[in-house]
Amino acid sequence: MRGPALVAAQHETENTFDPFEADILRRGGGPFMVSPIAASGKRLDSDGQAMNWRLYFCAIAAALSLDVEAALAQLSGHGGPVRALATSADGKSVLSGSFDTSAIRWSLATESAEQVLRFHSDAVNAVSFLADGRMATAGADARIAIWTAGRQQPDEVFEGHRGPIVSLAVSPDGSTLASASWDSTVRLWPLGSGSKRVLEGHSQNVNGVAFTPDGKSLVSVGYDLTLRIWPLVAGSPEVTTLPSPLNAVAVAPDGEIATGGADGWLRLLTAAAKQTGEIQAGSTPIVALAISPDGALIAAASIGGAVSIIDRKARSLVRTLVGPGPPVWSVAFLPDSATLLTGGADGMIRRWNALTGEPIGSSLRGTSADPLAAYAGDHGAEIFRACVACHTLSEKEVPRAGPTLAGLYGRRIASLPGYRFSEALKEMDIVWTPETVAKLFEVGPNTYTPGTKMPEQRIGAPEDRKALTDFLAHATAK
CATH class of the missing domain: 1.10.760.10 (Cytochrome c-like domain)
Incomplete structure (x- = not known):
């Protein structure tokens, strides 16, 4: 329809x-x-x-706008669509990036903003918590900023991309930050000692990056229909072509790779890039993915405003979370693997019980x-x-x-x-x-x-x- x-x-x-x-x-x-x-x-x-x-x-x-009930426990503070979400290792804080050019660090205990990060001159498309507790934000201005909580200016700024940065990933050992850009490249940034690297091979915009659990490889996906697995020590990438342009990628704790396509299909691959399954998440493009820390669930957000919850082992769609209607641009699980955060075009961040599909919170609020x-x-x-x-x-x-x-x-x-x-x-x-x-x-x-x-x-x-x-x-x- x-x-x-x-x-x-x-x-x-x-x-x-x-x-x-x-x-x-x-x-x-x-x-x-x-x-x-x-x-x-x-x-x-x-x-x-x-x-x-x-x-x-x-x-x-x-x-x-769809005539549906809004979720509970909305975090409202951004003046534009919430483009990115990340959760801290202890599950107490959330970092969000927005089209309004800001990032916000939230306390989930108080449901309030702890710090507003203002530096970028364009939309903040990707955010991440670093292993040492600092934060990374990346934007359509092609820059990455590294922040310490409580400071008003970035500690460091990484520059080099020639197009919007749309995805970030931190290596398992916390030593490296990876970025995906619409300049068709992936870049590796040392967070301590080491050299910067540029990974070239995609022929169109790169939309997502994720490290493998062992930290030995990096996975990237792009508009050119390809998924690439880059060995970080030596060697050429493993390249797999899929049926649709790819908007998002996530890697499970056991190394299985999930990709979200513009055709609304979620495709699963082994660490060697062999396709093992596919699930139709919906009829509209998937624009964001998250895998629960225990590896059991996959959340796939769509441009149509719904979030599909998929049982990874059963390869089946178990429920759909329907928000207020506008696109859901970002999803992130808390460490408990049961709580899912979603960020949408209405500027709100919502919490859901991914196991039941119920919204979480103490008060009901309608759409803005x-x-x-x-x-x-x-x-x-x-x-x-x-x-x-x-x-x-x-x-x-x-x-x-x-x-x-x-x-x-x-x-x-x-x-x-x-x-x-x-x-x-x-x-x-x-x-x-x-x-x-x-x-x-x-x-x-x-x-x-x-x-x-x-x-x-x-x-x-x-x-x-x-x-x-x-x-x-x-x-x-x-």
């Missing part, structure tokens, strides 16, 4: 994008982009249009309140709806990925304190008024504001542009 067509009202009024048919997410040069790709790995025709990933996250939070509820019936508000996941209308709201629009009119472009703007925007002589905002969406950001991270988007109808600018006039006034 086809999912609902996602219409990005303000951000893209001339195109529709069906996230249930977009088998994979890609990034082109410069802005984040989403391009539909078939399970065969071939890019689908979209009339020459590529959709911005930032737009995708903004619009999907508004456009996708509609920030535009007060503007019911306002046509301009509906045009703006696609942007509510990225932009706030008030400074009192939790910051999101984009700059707040509070006090927009009369403000010079790229002048809002505390937000990182490109140098190109800082040099422009534009003051935001109803006229300049209307012009922005008449000709498109690439023409009106070259160098912007905004997607190429236009609002064709003059009456729609007028409705939007009128709405912003009263909704953003201080």
Whole structure:
């Protein structure tokens, strides 16, 4: 069954994008982009249009909603989709990375943020706890930051990738950090002494990395349909081609490898890369995987908003955890092997009993309140709806990925304190008024504001542009 067509009202009024048919997410040069790709790995025709990933996250939070009960014990603090999760060895802390460019260390005992880590200039796509208790964050800005708890700045910054970093893995002995990037490479970073290494071989974006339990090999997967097992001492990688582009990989304690594909199938392989089984987790792309510490369960998160719980020994789907509807981008088990954390496009982190499928927590909360509820019936508000996941209308709201629009009119472009703007925007002589905002969406950001991270988007109808600018006039006034 086809999912609902996602219409990005303000951000893209001339195109529709069906996230249930977009088998994979890609990034082109410069802005984040989403391009539909078939399970065969071939890019689908979209009339020459590529959709911005930032737009995708903004619009999907508004456009996708299922009438289901939300999970309990939500950790709410991010201003954008939760792209990554990691748990500490003692199970007391959780590290999350978000599209809002921040990472947060949480206390599960108090269900509160212990520390907010701000360094990256773009989405934080991968996080990890290190063996010594420190933390690693990696982002779409192609950088890795190493943090000590309580410090406001990173201890170290690793640079070298030429594209977004989307996955991290720590070696079993804690001596090495591995990273997967959309520059088609895997890199190994020594956390003490040693030399950096670059592993080349993938022909497209690398989406996941995981060490084998003995620490002698590293597994990587990518859009090129290949799984590669790299010996870390010497020798060439073992390369296996699978039927679908691969978005995620995890390795069980006994060395069995699990991969998640854009076709919704979970495939299992031996440590020698021999396929031993496959399970259909769902009809939409798998975007994240986690294996419980005892090796019994696999959690597979999908772009359709569900998390499939799979019995690894029985090779069967035992239950499906259904969240609020938007994509679930990240999953992680606690050390007890029974508690599962999920992070989604709505910016929430939820806890589940993976053995029963029941949510965990003491109070029930529905999905996030509609920030535009007060503007019911306002046509301009509906045009703006696609942007509510990225932009706030008030400074009192939790910051999101984009700059707040509070006090927009009369403000010079790229002048809002505390937000990182490109140098190109800082040099422009534009003051935001109803006229300049209307012009922005008449000709498109690439023409009106070259160098912007905004997607190429236009609002064709003059009456729609007028409705939007009128709405912003009263909704953003201080």
